[in-house]
Amino acid sequence: MAIRQVRTIGDDILTKECKRVKEITPRVQELIEDMFETMYETNGVGLAAPQVGVLKQIVVMDVDDGNQYVLINPEIIETSGSQTGPEGCLSVPGKSGTVTRPNHVKVRAFDENMEEYELEGEELLARCICHECAHLHGQLFVDLVEGDLMDVNAEEEE
Numbered sequence: 064m065a066i067r068q069v070r071t072i073g074d075d076i077l078t079k080e081c082k083r084v085k086e087i088t089p090r091v092q093e094l095i096e097d098m099f100e101t102m103y104e105t106n107g108v109g110l111a112a113p114q115v116g117v118l119k120q121i122v123v124m125d126v127d128d129g130n131q132y133v134l135i136n137p138e139i140i141e142t143s144g145s146q147t148g149p150e151g152c153l154s155v156p157g158k159s160g161t162v163t164r165p166n167h168v169k170v171r172a173f174d175e176n177m178e179e180y181e182l183e184g185e186e187l188l189a190r191c192i193c194h195e196c197a198h199l200h201g202q203l204f205v206d207l208v209e210g211d212l213m214d215v216n217a218e219e220e221e
Contacts, residue, residue, distance in 0.1 A: 064096045066104045067115040069153045076113050077154055078201040081120045083136045087177050091121070095133055095175055098123045107153045109191040111198035114154050122172075122195040126187045134172035134182070137196050141169035146186065150194065150204050157215050160208030164193045 070076055084091060094117060102110040102123055109124040122134040144166030151159040168189040171181050184192050194204055205212060 064093075064100045067097050067101045069101065069105060069110075069114055070116055072155050072203060072205065074154075076116055076118065077198070077203060079113065079118055080201055081111075081113055081118045081199040083120050084173070084177075087175065091119070092175070094119070095121060095123060099125070099131065102153075105153050108187070109195040110153065111195045113198055113201075120199045122192075122199070124188070124191050124195060126191055128188065132182065133175045134170060134192070134195070135174065135177065137170050137172035137192070137199070139168060139170050139192065139196055140181075141167075142189075142193075143167045146190065147209070148190070150190065150208075151215065152194070152204050154198075155203065155205055155212075158205075158212045159215050160205065160212045161210055162190075162204055162207045163209065164190045168192045170196070 098110050108126045112119045112121040120136045124132040142165035145163055146166040147163040149159050150162040166189055167185050169183045170192050173179050
């Protein structure tokens with residue numbers, strides 16, 4: 064396992080559409096392990112493959128609910144409600160902004176064994192699913208921010 068470089072805003076790869084994963088290969092397994100390691104090292108709760116320079120539809124998440132989630136070829140199939148709150152991104156270091164997302168999300172995806180499943184999430188998990196799935200389609204949270212981006216470090220100093 065290895066910690067991979069997180070691509071940051073301005074890197075063209077973050078604006079590209081990702082390709083579907085057709086099969087689990089040793090390289091895909093290694094990528095998933097590296098993504099978890101990178102996410103934990105950088106104190107993230109989710110990470111999408113393009114954030115580490117790979118244009119594949121793979122997301123890993125851990126929102127401190129006791130589970131690690133792997134979403135391969137995810138498709139959001141249901142949303143309801145709304146929540147508005149602060150959001151940040153490992154690819155936009157030092158910045159956060161207010162974003163409105165669905166409060167409840169259902170996603171259909173494949174796990175690390177290419178077995179199809181559905182995952183339902185609320186609040187932080189729902190926000191994370193939406194945020195990470197958007198990365199797979201070249202979208203960043205900064206496009207949804209209501210108002211201005213805030214400097215995270217300035218908030219902590221106040």
